[in-house]
Amino acid sequence: MRRRRARRAGTARREGASEVGTLALQLLVNGILLGGLYVLVAQSLNLIFGVMGVVNLAHGSIIALAGLFTYWFSMRTGLSPLLVLPLALAGGAAAGAAGQRLLIEPVMQAGAKAGLLSLIVTFGLSYVLIELALQVFGSDFVSVPYLQSSWKLGALAFGKALVVAGAFAAVMSALLYWWLNRTYSGKALLAASQSPTGALSCGIDVARVRLIAFGIGVGLAAAAGVLVIVIMPVAPQTASDLTLLAFVIIALGGLGDYLGVAAAALLLGIAQSVAGYYLGGNAEYVLPYVLLLVVMLAGPGRFRRLG
Amino acid sequence: MASLPARLGALLAGGLALPLAGLFAAPPAANAAPPIVIGTTISETGALATDGLYEIKGIKAGVAEANLHGGWLGRKIVLKYYDDKSSPGTAVRLYQRLVTLDKVNLLVGPYSSLVTIAIAPLINKYKMATLEPGASVPSIYVPGNKWNLMNTADSTTYLHQLLPLAKQHGARTAALLGLESAYSLACYHARVAQAKQLGLKIVYRTTYTLQTDFSSIALAIKHANPDVVLECAYYPDSVNLVRALHEQGFAPKFLGETVGPVEAAYVQALGPLANRVFGNTGWWFNFKTPGNKTFIAAYTRMFHQQPDYHAAAGYTAIQVLGAAVQATHSLDQAKIRHWIVTHTVQSIQGPIHDNANGRTTGAVQDMVQIQNGVLKLVAPAELAQAPVLFPYTGH
């Protein structure tokens, strides 16, 4: 009775070869831009997981809170929402560091159970933050009208907000990669993540490293929120969807693997873009979860290693 | 750190002490003229909170207005409501509480068709004549659910003026989209049938689940190149679609979306992109219905914001209940129900008449258009505040 697939008649069949090429390119562009948004949303969660082995379930609520604050600021002052970026980075980092010291660090001492306990603590924290957002900003979906159009390159359209977000995500990923692999403090962070006791015996203050990692992770999540509110409507209840999305992406990319996550985000974006065009909205929505199950069950052995 | 657990402990102890107090507390002592208690739940939080909040404010304004005139049957009216968190399961339990523990005299239904469907069996069991300001899906109002009484136009009438209007102005092709939810699918199927009947060619149609990326759908629409794009949606996806269409560089001649455009946040979020978008409403400021000016004044005074049609529907529910209670001089549910399905109430939305199944007949939703950031009623013609502007340009 009801079509579950999108149906296009007439025009699609009359497309010439060049139009098909343009369409394919545009689908690719849309997919890559969507992937950029995914990198933006997921990379900071990835940092925290990669360094600390902590899955921060409050991730989405941090993004939503920062986004809602950006909306409030932008509507109140009429200034560009991007001005909030430095504030979000600094404020997020400070709040993240404080939260880590008070809530996460105490459970990091629990050894093998630390991963589970921190999962639970951040889960509780997400409830509190969502409620805070509801109390302060209300339950409405809001979005900042900014960078709404697109840049044209020949027949191809590049949505401005997504390009800015993608560029930020790319720079963020590159800086993270450079920092973790090329600088002393970054290497210390990686060392601490691979062997806390080993790092400790090398004179690395592991607790401090975790503080830095969590601070930076939360700062970046808050910065992501500033850009997300420009791209799509956000409400406090969006938080859990954002967490889940980020989680799915870092799982697809191989938990803690910065380049892998970027690659997975781009591939997922492209796959969704194509699926949405040919199969319609429902298929596009469910694709990440199907891919997640397929990759986890049939995929690389690295998934089984993680306990 | 040391004092934090202590404080939490105190909070917990408080939380544990409450249930006993609450479960076994005696009901308030009866006096000569106890108030009439109206019970309801509302989606104050959760996915449907935006519209739900309008509705409860409308109900509150209705109760305040009735009390201003001495209440009903010489008794004051008190509203008792809980937050159902947009969750059908929570709503079922809360309505049970309203009926059996709080022993309210009258019920008003929750926001959204979904939650209403969930509580319908309970309403039927307790035989409570329940006014439904927030449930527009016609399939609720069947003989099995005779205690649900609609007081608004049903969702198959949302944007029903858009396709004929577009055709009249030369449109030949349409793209139709529907969100996978109760009300929006009813609307979507009605519009698909209407397009076929009008001879408009449907060049693209899809249903979708709440999602954020509309670029592919927008691209597909662009390639199908329809004259009209009509989306049965909630607020977030309506904003997302307009932005995505703009980013892909496509502007249909006519763009209509349900529910989203009448919300204040819509124009705020889309800015110039919202210009000339069509939306639906069951009530408007310039309706010359009895009490409309009073409603607008009271609502604005109480909540420092403009009402919308959800608020008007909530207000109407109280109007209809009041009319029935006062006409029957009783709080007898069967009498109230019988009166409502046999009489017409002149509400602020217009005349409300329910058929034997409780479905409001004759009422339709009207159409508004955003013109330079301001919502103008454009259909029906006799109430139109401004002529229709087209084409939609996307800026």
Place this chain on the structure above:
Amino acid sequence: MEEATGERRGEPGLTLGREAAAERRGRRRWQAGAALGALAVVAAVPLLSTGYLLQLATDTLTAIILAYGWNLISGFTGYLSFGQVSFYGLGAYSTALLVLHAHLPWYFAVLASGVVGAAAALLLGPFMLRLRGILFALGMLGLARILGVVFNSWGFAGASLGLSLPAELMPVRIYVATCLLALLAFACNAFFVHSGFGLDAVSLNEDEEAAAALGVPATRVKVIAFVLSAILPAMAGGLVAWNRSYMDPSSAFNSSLDLQIVVFVLFGGIGTLWGPFLGTLTLMLAGEQFGVAFPDLQLALYGVVVISTVLAFPGGLVGLANRFGWLMRPIVLAPKTLPAVVPPARPARQGAAPVLEVRDLTVRFGGLTALDGVSLSLRRGEMLGIIGANGAGKTTLFNAITGFVRPTSGEILYFGEPISRVPIFRRAQRGIARSFQIPRLLPSLTVWENVVLASRHGRQSHRAAEHAAWVLQTIGLAPMWRDPASRLTPGYQRQLEFARVLALDPELVLLDEVMAGMTREEQEAVRGVIRCLPEYGVAAVACVEHVIAAVSDLCDRMVVLDFGRKIAEGAPAAVLTDPVVVRAYLGEPL
């Protein structure tokens, strides 16, 4: 907990002190009284009210069922699931569709929902349970999302409008059915707490590989736990659908329902018998009242409860009760006293095949070759020493023989039968026992349970207990048999590791540096036991050892590995003076 420690009572401690026993009996009576009281309350509810209170009680019991269901897979077995709601939803829809289309009476439909849940879990379990930790949690969450979308667009199941059932409301009957299901849920959990099967499940939670090496059939155990933890929510879902006369995708596959259950169980005490009950009861009643009083703050309250539970009292309510000696977990299969028994005599295997034969074994990890064409054999009654520098491949050899790593090529024969494809637990059950370089005890379990876990497989439970008792007495761990393994000193931990090897009643024993870090006296004790191994039915022993002097006189032969290759083999004296071996050890004085 304290009273259980034998040493405190100043005697070897094989029997419980009389006072302690009396105290236990008293506690039992107290618990029985509490249970009776709870039953009375449960029975009184429908008499007091048929409306809201009854509905609240039904909802609370439903949450208790879900909590108990979740506790089976996530609490005991340790597979944290954020998607058990998938089974709740499937059950709800099964009942709704069966009532609507097959016109089944509601109670049959609810039972059928249980079958549907079981079937779904049986299909999914073997795949999903290959995932561990957060990936399993995430995978289950993804599954719930997918099901939500499927049911949201499946016309036959009413799509997003959901299904409405005939509104025959019968609150008391549904309440009774819910009570029965809650009892079943409690019984399942009690079974996990008291039975050997439950011990297997808990051992997976602690260390799945180590448990497999003790003969625990990990996959079977966790799939069964998964199936049980699916039946309960599936039937609960069916009851809810019938009770509400309505079900829709957004309530059926709502992950936040699971998250709420997680909160309840954590607050009560995860992996305990009473935790899910106490946590759910407390938070449901408090949450209901709190939600009515402060509707905006209910979620925040849950959040604060979770955080403070983890930070201040990680064991939840039951953990708090344990501090006062209440609601203690019983020791599984524990006798009142350790029976004194004679060592078991196993009939010797017939046949001439060597105990173990390794042929041309190669193991590669990516580019690294850990073992390169190693061949060796172990005859009956023989003890083989395997030595070599760090990274020579000794532990990898053991891992390949016991099934922890899959050989890249080559063959392993056990009594002449190839075993390369036999799973770990089955090799253990067939008599291949190993110790680990770093003891992999199951720390939250008692010494007794660590041993009985290994002695259980292939035995009836009273024989298993006798055997475990014999092992503990032989190894000298009898005085602390009721202590948690985590409280043992490192030396005792190594002895316990050794005891578990013996508890398997093995024919081939692989010892991986059992004497590292032991005092001379402890080493001497272990050497004594190793000498006795043949008496206990062990056909052959292979040991990896750094303390070469400690084993050289025990060994009949020695094999030297260097960078994955066998570089020497022969009698200890000859091998230890072989110049190739000496060079490999860089002149280490032998």
